[in-house]
Each structure stands twice: as C-alpha cells, then as structure tokens.
Amino acid sequence: MLRVTCAIIESNQKVLIAQRNQNMLLPYKWEFPGGKVEKGEQDEMCIVREIKEELNLNIVVQSRLTPVTHHYDTFSLELFPFICHTDSQEFEVKEHAQVLWIEAQDLLNYDWAEADTPIVKEYLALK
Numbered sequence: 001m002l003r004v005t006c007a008i009i010e011s012n013q014k015v016l017i018a019q020r021n022q023n024m025l026l027p028y029k030w031e032f033p034g035g036k037v038e039k040g041e042q043d044e045m046c047i048v049r050e051i052k053e054e055l056n057l058n059i060v061v062q063s064r065l066t067p068v069t070h071h072y073d074t075f076s077l078e079l080f081p082f083i084c085h086t087d088s089q090e091f092e093v094k095e096h097a098q099v100l101w102i103e104a105q106d107l108l109n110y111d112w113a114e115a116d117t118p119i120v121k122e123y124l125a126l127k
C-alpha cells in the first residue's frame with residue numbers, strides 16, 4: 001500500500017494547511033502537506049524532506065497521531081500524521097494551489113481529502 005506522511009505544522013498558535021492543485025490527484029482538496037515515503041526512508045525523515053521540498057520550511061517533529069488507512073476509488077494509502085513545529089511563518093508555495101496558516105478552530109471549515117478527516121478530528125480532540 002502507498003505509504004504517505006503528512007505534517008500538522010504548528011507555529012504562533014496557528015496550523016498550516018495546503019490545497020492540492022488542479023493537476024494533482026484529489027484536485028482542490030485540502031491536506032496537511034507531506035508526501036510519499038521513499039524506499040528505505042524513515043517516516044520522520046520523509047516528512048522533514050517533503051516539507052523542505054514543497055514549502056522550503058524547516059520543521060521539527062514533535063509527536064505522532066494515529067495512522068489512517070483509506071481506500072479511495074482508484075488507490076489506497078496509509079497516512080502517517082506528525083505534529084511538527086517551525087519557528088518561521090514564511091513558506092514558499094512550490095506545488096500547492098494555496099497554503100494558509102489558520103486557527104485550529106477553523107480546520108473543519110475546509111474541504112479535506114477524505115483520508116484526513118480522522119486526523120483533523122483527532123487533532124481537535126487534543127486541543
């Protein structure tokens with residue numbers, strides 16, 4: 001199964017969310033940025049690498065949430081969420097349609113990729 005990591009990045013009382021672009025799978029859906037784990041790569045290394053590549057942001061991994069297995073119509077994935085911190089609020093948008101810092105209380109107002117819904121709920125329950 002496809003192994004994907006994603007980061008709930010916290011800074012300055014906000015969290016970073018990203019909207020997939022029109023050419024990606026799941027176009028315009030909101031996600032926590034991240035990506036596919038490479039062969040032989042540790043999940044923590046993957047998420048730090050992906051966030052640097054996609055957003056040019058340096059993060060520190062703080063904790064894990066519960067992994068989610070989800071079956072879309074055309075593929076299945078296992079999504080590994082990490083709560084992360086960054087000191088910088090400045091990012092570069094390299095792949096996404098939009099990237100936003102939002103307040104956690106607003107997370108449910110976005111149209112999430114289906115696999116992310118349990119992650120959003122678990123995160124909110126911790127807050």
Ligand SMILES: Nc1nc2c([nH]c(=O)n2[C@H]2C[C@H](O)[C@@H](COP(=O)(O)OP(=O)(O)OP(=O)(O)O)O2)c(=O)[nH]1
Nearest residue numbers: 004006024025031032033034035036077113115116
């Ligand atoms: N990065 C990320 N991907 C997610 C989330 N939720 C979710 O269902 N996915 C899916 C979308 C993608 O099919 C897959 C992650 O792959 P990816 O981010 O590398 O994106 P991709 O397949 O569009 O791009 P590529 O690297 O193959 O070019 O996992 C999420 O919160 N973050």
